Amino acid sequence: MLHRLHPCYVISILASLVLVAQAQLSDTLWTSWVPLAVRSPYLSAWMDTTNIPFGPGVKRAPEIWPLFWNSAILGWAGHIRIDNNITYKWQGDADSPAGLNFSVLNNIQITPTRTVMSITSGPIDLNITYLSPIEPTDPVKQSFPFSYVSLTATSNDGQPHAVQVYSDISGEWVSGNRGDVMQWQTVPTDTILYHQVSLEIPEAFSEKANQAEDATTYYATLLGQQMTYMVDLDANCRGQFSSAGTLKNTATSGPASISNPFPVFAISMDLGSVTTTTDAVVWAVGMLRDPAIQAVTASGAPEMRSPYWRTQGAAQDIITSFLQDYSSAVERAEAFDAALAKNASSTSPHLVDLVSIAARQAMAGTELTVGGSAGSYNTSDVKMFMKDVGPSGRVNPVEVLYSAFPFFLSVNGSYGGWLLKPVLDYASSPAWTQPYSPRHIGLNYPNATGDPTTHDQGVERKSFASPVLPLRLTHLSLESGNMLIMTLAHARATGDGSLISTYYPLLKRWADYLVNNTSPLPAGQISADPGPRPNSTNLAIKGIIAIGAMSQMSVAMDQQQDAQHYSSTAQAYANTWKSLALSSDNHILSNFGDPGSSWALEYNLYADKWLGTGLVDDSVGDCYRDPLIRVLIEDSGVQL
Secondary structure (H helix, E strand, C coil), X not given: CCCCCCCHHHHHHHHHCCCCECCCCCCCCECCEEEEEECCCCCEEEEECCCCCCCCCCCCCCCCCCECCCCCECCEEEEEEECCCEEEEEECCCCCCCCCEECEXXXXXXXXXXXXXXXXXXXXXXXEEEECCCCCCCHHHHCCCEEEEEEEEEECCCXXXXXXXXXXXXXXXXCXXXXXXXXXXXXXCCCEEEEEEEECCCCCCCEECCEECCCEEEEXXXXXXXXXXXXXXXXXXXXXXXXXXXXXXXXXXXXXXXXXXXXXXXXXXXXXXXXXXXXXXXXXXXXXXXXXXXXXXXXXXXXXXXXXXXXXXXHHHHHHHHHHCHHHHHHHHHHHHHHHHHHHHCCCHHXXXXXXXXXXXXXXXXXXXXXXXXXXXXEEEEEEEEECCCCCCCECCHHHHHHHHHHHHHHCHHHHHHHHHHHHHHHHCCCCCXXXXXXXXXXXXXXXXXXXXXXXXXXXXXXXXXXXXXXXXXXXXXXXXXXXXXXHHHHHHHCCCHHHHHCHHHHHHHHHHHHHCCCCCCCCCECCCCCECCCEXXXXXXXXXXXXXXXXXXXXXXXXXXXXXXXXXXXXXXXXXXXXXXXXXXXXXXXXXXXXCCECCXXXXXXXXXXXXXXXXXXXXXXXXCHHHHHHHHHHCCCC
């Protein structure tokens, strides 16, 4: 169920997005990177639009290959043959066969689940849709890391035209080392055909250049529409289609290097004579790994976790179901997009664009897993793991979970709980002995095997201490404070207090550390904001709100003495915070007791409203509501 989208989500989106410009075409969002197949940490194909001209007068579509998120090329070609004598590219930058023509990119529309491109290839208009489903109510479907690409064709001159379409992928999807050796097979069934590609010698739970070394890549379609296939060198497959309009239904044997001699895995369809819009041609691309995660249980025992979809069968069965479900998947995606856009627009019309870009990114950073093994999966043991997609590659990084958490609760509150549980289990295990929360549960995804080293991550990034405020926070609020806030937020969103009851002693230990820690402030500490932030007002308020959150959780557990202790402490700290954080003209200072410090972006105040802790009254920040100040802020931004 979609809950109202929380405004805090804007913060997490803005932190991860760069919107290049708003194109001057209706319903078009022009971004630096356009999502294509974005479904998991390893199924992540994008189009870099940075240097692509777009709009009236542009004569051809982009001559670029799709990219992995780190800019590594993912070979994925798309061609269309018209009237048996001319072939156009609609995706990729194939340089063979000679004489390929360029299409014209007319429009790109981005929704939370789909990227829709309008392309003209001579007398044929193409509508190409890349759909990476977000499934709020079905963990099996959500856990299956496949995306659709579909195509419809329409004559734009009113005349009938013979049309065939083609697409292939390369072995670049299966490893970050293009010199690795891969193996493959092509499997036709009574219903579907799929190419299956993997490394000859896979390395479990290993990455090269952030790509999985233990994944199997699939490219599949339903039978019909005079489908033909071929596995051969790129020039041979593409040349065969361009000259004949069909493929040979043959596959060369492997193994072979990914990049030399560069075999590709191709599928084509014949749409016949096209005048009006055709039925959709649908390909599916995906990457499967089983087991998906190696982790540590609350008892400290190691475990291998499978993707949740394995509870419903083998890969071939799920691929067949995925392809047969396309029409229903489109309907669900349209409904999800509309609901999310409605919730976002009720806050701000600009938020719709941000949500449209960020939704797939947020979900695709995760993998939903189940405990047990083949034949005995335990569907009551569900955990979701998140990769810090970027340089760190950490597993379930708490500060990243916190930034994205309002979104996950808005999609399905259970997803939020499944993300927290691996952190709570690891922190409860013998492997973690610190009095504060871990920063993450593994240094290198997909290895959730822990990191027992101490850390100095505090409110936001490092630590906060005030010489006056009776609260010094080190090691905490990106960890302990964030975990306390998220645990309460999950319970409030779902009505499920099981995390609170199961882990109450652990949560209480973290809250006590927030209250009692009096370590000296290390020099030069930083926050999520740029630069050092000693005595940061924004960092302090998060820790205070987290203590207030513990009070509410104590009430839920009928621990009235605890509840009163945390409530009175949080309120006392909040009162002191207010007396030190506000300037004489009522704007919030960046640093405590320093009237010369600049204004602060107090985004951590959001948690007070989110949780209903009521620690910060509405008068705080009244200055920002002054019409003159609002004009100054909108013109040049908040002074930092």
